[in-house]
Amino acid sequence: MRKLKTLAAILLTLALLVSLVGCSGGSGSSGSSSNPSKAENTTETSGSTSEETSEPTSSGATLQLIMPSNVQDFPEGVTEDNNFIVDYWSEKTGFKFDIVVLPNSNAEEKLNLMFNGGEVTGLVFEKDLTAPSRFFNQGVLQPFDDYMDGSFFFETYKDYQSKGVIDGHQYAAMIVPDGIPCSSSLYVVRKDILNGIGITEQPADFDAFVEMLRTIKEKTDLIPLGVYDAPSNSSWDTIAALFGVAPTHNQWAVRDGNVVYRFTQKEGYDYLTFCKQLYDEGLIPQDTLSLTFDSLTQLYLGGQVATLVQDSCWELPNLMPASEEKGYDSRFMDYPTGYYGQVSTGSQDRFFSQAIFLSSLAKNPADYVKMLDFLALPETIEVNNYGIEGEHFTLDDGGNRVLTEAGENLQWAVYYRNIFPPEEWYPVYGINANWAEYYYPSERHSVGATDFDPVEFMPQKAEDVTKTDELKETIIDQFYAKALTGEVELTEETFNAMVEDWLASGGQQIQDNYTEQYKAMGSPDFSGSYISYLPAEHPEYTGKYLWEGHE
Amino acid sequence: MVTKTKKVSNRIKTGTETKIFRILAALIVVFFAVICLLPFIRVVSEAFSGDTYVASGEVILLPKGFTTKHLKFILDTHQFTRAMFISVTSTIVFTICAIVLTCMLAYPLSRTYLPKRRALMFYVVFTMLFNGGIVPTYLVVKQLGILNSFWALIIPQVISQFNVIVLVNGFLGIPNEMEESALLDGAGQFTILLRIMVPLCKPTLAALLLFYAVSRWNGWFDAVMYINDRNLFPLPVIIRDIIQQGLDTLFHSLTSPPPTQAVQSAAVIFSIVPIIVVYPFLQKYFVKGVTLGGVKG
Numbered sequence: 001m002r003k004l005k006t007l008a009a010i011l012l013t014l015a016l017l018v019s020l021v022g023c024s025g026g027s028g029s030s031g032s033s034s035n036p037s038k039a040e041n042t043t044e045t046s047g048s049t050s051e052e053t054s055e056p057t058s059s060g061a062t063l064q065l066i067m068p069s070n071v072q073d074f075p076e077g078v079t080e081d082n083n084f085i086v087d088y089w090s091e092k093t094g095f096k097f098d099i100v101v102l103p104n105s106n107a108e109e110k111l112n113l114m115f116n117g118g119e120v121t122g123l124v125f126e127k128d129l130t131a132p133s134r135f136f137n138q139g140v141l142q143p144f145d146d147y148m149d150g151s152f153f154f155e156t157y158k159d160y161q162s163k164g165v166i167d168g169h170q171y172a173a174m175i176v177p178d179g180i181p182c183s184s185s186l187y188v189v190r191k192d193i194l195n196g197i198g199i200t201e202q203p204a205d206f207d208a209f210v211e212m213l214r215t216i217k218e219k220t221d222l223i224p225l226g227v228y229d230a231p232s233n234s235s236w237d238t239i240a241a242l243f244g245v246a247p248t249h250n251q252w253a254v255r256d257g258n259v260v261y262r263f264t265q266k267e268g269y270d271y272l273t274f275c276k277q278l279y280d281e282g283l284i285p286q287d288t289l290s291l292t293f294d295s296l297t298q299l300y301l302g303g304q305v306a307t308l309v310q311d312s313c314w315e316l317p318n319l320m321p322a323s324e325e326k327g328y329d330s331r332f333m334d335y336p337t338g339y340y341g342q343v344s345t346g347s348q349d350r351f352f353s354q355a356i357f358l359s360s361l362a363k364n365p366a367d368y369v370k371m372l373d374f375l376a377l378p379e380t381i382e383v384n385n386y387g388i389e390g391e392h393f394t395l396d397d398g399g400n401r402v403l404t405e406a407g408e409n410l411q412w413a414v415y416y417r418n419i420f421p422p423e424e425w426y427p428v429y430g431i432n433a434n435w436a437e438y439y440y441p442s443e444r445h446s447v448g449a450t451d452f453d454p455v456e457f458m459p460q461k462a463e464d465v466t467k468t469d470e471l472k473e474t475i476i477d478q479f480y481a482k483a484l485t486g487e488v489e490l491t492e493e494t495f496n497a498m499v500e501d502w503l504a505s506g507g508q509q510i511q512d513n514y515t516e517q518y519k520a521m522g523s524p525d526f527s528g529s530y531i532s533y534l535p536a537e538h539p540e541y542t543g544k545y546l547w548e549g550h551e
Numbered sequence: 552m553v554t555k556t557k558k559v560s561n562r563i564k565t566g567t568e569t570k571i572f573r574i575l576a577a578l579i580v581v582f583f584a585v586i587c588l589l590p591f592i593r594v595v596s597e598a599f600s601g602d603t604y605v606a607s608g609e610v611i612l613l614p615k616g617f618t619t620k621h622l623k624f625i626l627d628t629h630q631f632t633r634a635m636f637i638s639v640t641s642t643i644v645f646t647i648c649a650i651v652l653t654c655m656l657a658y659p660l661s662r663t664y665l666p667k668r669r670a671l672m673f674y675v676v677f678t679m680l681f682n683g684g685i686v687p688t689y690l691v692v693k694q695l696g697i698l699n700s701f702w703a704l705i706i707p708q709v710i711s712q713f714n715v716i717v718l719v720n721g722f723l724g725i726p727n728e729m730e731e732s733a734l735l736d737g738a739g740q741f742t743i744l745l746r747i748m749v750p751l752c753k754p755t756l757a758a759l760l761l762f763y764a765v766s767r768w769n770g771w772f773d774a775v776m777y778i779n780d781r782n783l784f785p786l787p788v789i790i791r792d793i794i795q796q797g798l799d800t801l802f803h804s805l806t807s808p809p810p811t812q813a814v815q816s817a818a819v820i821f822s823i824v825p826i827i828v829v830y831p832f833l834q835k836y837f838v839k840g841v842t843l844g845g846v847k848g
Contacts, residue, residue: 071792073630074781103775104792110776113689119698294812298608318811322603 061367062096064122066111067415068354069102074412085416088383093374095367098122101415115140120359123368125418130462132164132172132357137462142360143169144369153372153419162521164355166459173356173372177420185237186316186442188300189307191547192329193220202334202547206242209336213283216306224283226305228291230481231275232263232472235293235311238335243271251468252455252514257523259454259514261468261507263476264499272483272490279484289481301326307333316438320545331547332441354418375419384416385428401427422533436541440534452526454518464513467506475502591823597816598622605813621817630781630789635821638786641704642767649709649763650756657715658744661722672719679712685776692777703777704785708770714759721755722748757836761829768826786822793818 067080074080080099090096103110108128114120115135124131135141148154148170154161157175164172194200194212197219203209216224229235244253244267253262262268278284285291285299297315299305301322310316323330358368374380386393392407417428429435479498482488503511543550592612597605601616609615625631659665660672683691688707697703725748733743749756771787778784794815810818 073628073792076629079780079782100779101781103788105788106772106775109685113686113776116686117689117693119693295608297606301603301607302609318602318606322606325603326607 060094060096061364062098063364063367063371064098064100064120064362065371066100066102066114066120066122066124068125068127068418069104069107070414071104072411072414075409078412080415083412084388085384085413088388089374089380092380093371095371099415115359118361121361121363122359123362123371124357124359126355126357129163129353129355129460130465132355133166133460133462135357136166136171140360141171141357142362142365143171144173144358144365145170147366147369151369151373153369153376156376156421160353163353163457163459164357171357172459174353175356175419176353177418177422178353178425186310186313186438187238187307187333187335188310188316188319188330189333189547190222190328191331193222193306195329203336206336210283213278213307214281217281217283220306222306223285223299223304224306225278226296226300226308227284228288228293228296230289230477231272231484232477232480235309236275237311238309239275240271242336243267243274245271250453250456252453254452254454254518254523257515257519259511259518261502261511263472263480264502264507269492269495272480272495275480275484276486276490280486289485301328303328313435313438313442317435320438330545332545333547356418372419381420381424384413385420385424387413425533426535437543437545440541441543441546454526455514457524457526458514458517458521461513464510468510471502471505471507471510475505475507594816594819597813598820600813602811602813605811605816621811621813622820624814625817625821630784631786631818631821633782634784634786634789637701637704637783638768639825641701641785642764645705645709645767646760646764648705649711649714649767650760652710653714653718653759653763654744654749654756656710657718658722658740658748660715661719675712675715679716689776698777699779699783701783704767704770704774704783707773707777708766711762711766714762718752718755718759721752725751754836757833761833764829765826790818790822 074083080086080101081097086097086099100114108131111120111124111126111131112134115138120140126132132141144151144154153173154170157173160174160176161170164170164174166172194216197215199212199215203212213224216222227235227239231240241250245262245265251262252259253265254260255265275284279286279288285296285305291299293311293315296305296308297319300308301319303326310319320330356372358365362368375384382389386401386403387407387410389395391404392410393401393403396402420428426440429439475498479488479495483490483494488494589612593610596610596612596614598621599614599617599619600610601618604610604615656675660668660675662668665671682688692698692703692707695706697706729747729751730743733747738746769787771785771791774783774785774788793810
């Protein structure tokens with residue numbers, strides 16, 4: 001009986017293994033379950049083979065485009081495959097399209113599963129710049145090398161493509177549509193409170209800024225400066241950047257020809273010393289480490305905080321009206337000039353970029369490059385970004401596009417706005433999305449930076465990025481938080497010990513990798529790449545929230 | 552006389568202890584009930600409060616600046632009503648299929664005379680403890696041809712091994728004599744299952760029904776992984792998106808203002824109300840059902 005049981009168990013295990021193998025068998029060859037008929041607006045379910053997807057000819061071939069996630073929903077009667085943008089693409093190219101929009105949640109896992117299941121047979125647009133490296137490591141990508149010559153896309157955006165080179169080949173096509181290289185953080189202050197205690201001018205420099213905080217503390221019961229989380233995290237962006245350290249972006253710098261991690265440099269120590277001073281003087285919340293964005297906003301609207309660092313202008317369309325309803329005179333205060341002369345995050349921050357890569361299962365790569373070329377055409381960009389002239393926008397006397405009501409309801413078109421030059425960034429997102437009032441104030445400080453982040457221009461290796469994040473969480477964040485509250489004494493010795501720990505734990509290796517890449521690129525000076533494309537005129541913007549009103 | 556007094560005294564003392572114990576127990580239960588209820592009450596209050604009151608943290612228990620605009624906003628949202636329909640439909644279909652299939656698997660496994668019963672039971676337990684993992688499961692779903700279809704919400708999760716084991720034990724608790732007498736009366740296995748076993752296991756089945764319904768109603772991960780068509784997304788996916796918008800970074804969602812906290816709360820209310828409405832009708836079976844299935848066997 002015992003032997004029978006063992007035998008049965010073995011047989012069952014074998015059966016399991018066989019069924020698993022059976023399940024995986026053919027997945028690679030079956031290619032996509034994408035349904036080409038979706039392009040013809042039917043509602044059939046997937047499960048078809050990728051034969052049509054793999055058509056070698058251009059005319060009538062179905063291209064699979066996997067779009068990055070976002071939160072916008074399609075209105076009734078509009079789907080990812082059935083809308084005027086896809087119709088326009090089809091009409092002009094002769095291709096059919098199988099559009100897949102990645103979910104807002106767990107997009108990374110979904111894409112990974114789709115690749116593993118052989119479901120990705122076309123072009124993927126991704127905001128995660130480590131994605132090409134990850135999927136290259138899995139062997140599921142093919143390079144663009146053979147199709148780049150004469151490509152309009154690769155010619156137009158050639159300056160960015162070094163970032164997409166992996167193992168000597170162009171595995172990712174890069175696009176940098178962000179025309180304003182700075183973060184969107186804003187410094188929100190209660191002007192009514194500040195005026196009430198005699199502060200009528202914005203602090204011109206950093207010392208005046210600190211003095212202002214001290215005055216608030218002396219003359220009111222309010223917390224002078226609202227920040228949350230550890231000083232090495234994004235909520236402190238504005239303050240950190242005054243010292244040349246940017247928590248979430250721009251983490252790397254070139255010093256003496258080598259790439260170094262800013263948090264481990266002298267500016268990091270100076271910044272942390274300043275944070276501790278703010279904490280010790282009671283100029284920031286004593287429970288800052290346990291505060292969250294929401295709880296800090298509640299403190300501000302609840303009348304307990306006088307000034308507030310907003311690490312993103314994303315919430316401001318909710319915060320500012322609520323503040324007005326409470327009777328507060330909330331304004332955006334300009335960033336003071338930092339210890340090193342920086343103009344906070346306005347001058348040096350991130351580029352928002354995207355990677356585009358091609359599945360190894362795509363049997364018609366030339367068609368996909370043709371599609372990239374088509375998407376890079378000015379007339380296609382206009383349709384993707386603004387719609388059809390006469391229907392979604394009209395041109396005024398100055399040649400500016402004025403959105404119609406239909407044009408203002410094209411939020412869902414964000415999924416198709418993946419390729420455009422940086423000049424389009426502010427008109428598309430700043431004006432057309434009604435963000436100018438909140439967006440422009442944060443970006444108008446953007447000026448050419450001199451202290452660039454070289455890693456912004458390098459291919460993002462998944463293992464390096466993952467290790468950097470891991471070391472930041474386990475060493476940098478821990479030390480910065482403990483030093484702030486006094487749990488760890490902040491001295492040059494303890495700071496250097498932390499740096500040694502970081503280097504020994506893998507930081508040195510990452511620095512070396514980046515330095516090697518930087519030198520292989522010829523140690524370029526990228527400072528000229530930080531160009532702001534803010535428009536000279538922006539009539540939709542009133543500037544009502546600026547300290548002095550419209551400039 | 553002295554002895555009699557002592558006896559009375561002892562009885563009073565015991566009664567007081569019991570009373571104190573009961574009061575303490577009641578207080579503890581009430582305390583935990585309040586802890587469980589408070590977040591729910593707050594969410595409801597936020598859904599009916601003005602944005603400014605919610606944003607400034609002034610809403611704790613009762614709504615302030617009472618308004619129903621957030622609920623109206625959610626109801627007017629095309630994606631929300633569509634997702635609600637998918638959730639309701641998938642939950643009904645899934646629960647019916649799951650209960651039927653669970654019964655059909657549990658019944659034979661509960662018959663002690665079934666050949667190789669233990670081996671079959673081992674197969675069920677083994678797959679409960681060691682599942683294939685997400686990638687193989689995805690491949691199975693793909694091979695079944697149900698990716699990006701309504702059935703991807705139904706078939707992959709349609710039988711829970713744990714629930715099968717619970718029901719097997721529930722069936723085992725029914726005396727064999729009932730089956731034997733039914734056989735003598737000429738009943739077949741299906742008749743025995745439908746006419747005897749199922750009615751006698753109603754509490755267990757009610758509990759399982761709730762388990763299945765709640766798991767499908769709250770399930771979002773399988774929908775996100777197996778479905779591309781947004782028209783097939785169930786409610787939890789949409790709720791996650793609405794809440795995520797509030798947390799999201801600028802560049803991820805830079806097209807329109809995020810929903811306020813009050814709108815997020817209103818969305819949550821719509822997602823939990825159906826389950827709350829159904830629960831009281833099944834609650835009387837719930838504890839009994841789990842106990843019946845779980846202890847015996």
